[in-house]
Amino acid sequence: MMKKLSKILLVMALTLTVFFAMMAVASAATIKSVEAGVAADAGRTISVTVEYGSPEAAQQSTVLVVKSGTALATLQDSDIKYIDQEAVTDTAVTYTFKLLEADRTGAYDVYVGGTGVDAPEDTSFSFDTKKIIGTITVLGDATKATAVATDASAISVNGTVKADGTYAIEVGQGTYTVVLGKAGYLYKTYENVAANAAEVNLGEITLIGGDFSGDGVIDIDDLNGVLMNYKGKVAEFDMNDDDVVDIDELNAVLGNYKAEAAKAYN
Ligand SMILES: [Ca+2]
Ligand SMILES: [Ca+2]
Structure with missing residues (x-):
């Protein structure tokens, strides 16, 4: 060096x-x-x-x-x-x-x-700047969702997500791993996204709710977190931005229990 x-x-x-x-x-x-x-x-x-x-x-x-x-x-x-x-x-x-x-x-x-x-x-x-675009569907405020493209050198570019869920990540020509997420949801990963056109559209994805710990799996940690904060105003466990942890979050955890980020979207 x-x-x-x-x-x-x-x-x-x-x-x-x-x-x-x-x-x-x-x-x-x-x-x-x-x-x-x-x-x-x-x-x-x-x-x-x-x-x-x-x-x-x-x-x-x-x-x-x-x-x-x-x-x-x-x-x-x-x-x-x-x-x-x-x-x-x-x-x-x-x-x-x-x-x-x-x-x-x-x-x-x-x-x-x-x-x-x-x-x-x-x-x-x-x-030329290339754009990776698509639409994220989540409950609540879509602008709290994230869209990140990372290249082979582990250099990341953050995209912007609009209120209607549409996102755009501006990158140079290359191949990227794109990760979409929002607090309380299983992240979605797109591997080997080739940004070789002015716009590359990854389409629409509905994120699966219930992963409050952000570890890519919906399990006992997430359930305990929701139960311990039940009826509380804890942003970390509020997946639909209505300022309360309640039946919506509990249903998401129970309904998607044991879902994993690596498999759930396939
Ligand atoms: Ca989790
Ligand atoms: Ca809520």
Whole structure:
């Protein structure tokens, strides 16, 4: 980890040196093309091709990628999404790279330069945002339901659930595990959801009530919880948001007793 950080700091220092050097010698650098999401894993592979006036004019080429709007003057380590340097042996240099999975949405600025370049040239690219949508049916306030998409790197994106139960999770292109839930209900899991279209609709699901402990099974813990809080105003055990733990909750536990999240929705 420290080694990696040191390397980043070293490349940063080199880059800043290059940026300063650019001001001293005048020459031309042109970003010929920036292509984002052209490969099989579209949305992650970026290709930046830079053309220089001559190989001698830009002995070192540098490319820096940051989120759009990042101020270079106050650049932090965490702002750097990609940075690299190449020796220029031709007039064109192509960088092909991937961003982290967490950085698959939104717009980015690309800066290129080199020794012998008068000013860093910049351009930008953006990834398409995909939407995972559907409808959650629950008793009471649907806006208290949750819709979360998690990628292979365990990075999660929270969606929004409207009062009518419709939800939308905005993600970058990729494959996700989507979990829908609400306090007092068995969560519903969708595995391997491929977000590869503008909208991916998971359809309507009615959540099964009675899991107040949130452990994915409706059992004695949930029954005891409802009985101990019976006629109480305890939000944790109130699945229909009527401000009382009563027959509704008891019926849900008894009616769905022994139901498990992993099987109940199949
Ligand atoms: Ca439970
Ligand atoms: Ca209630």
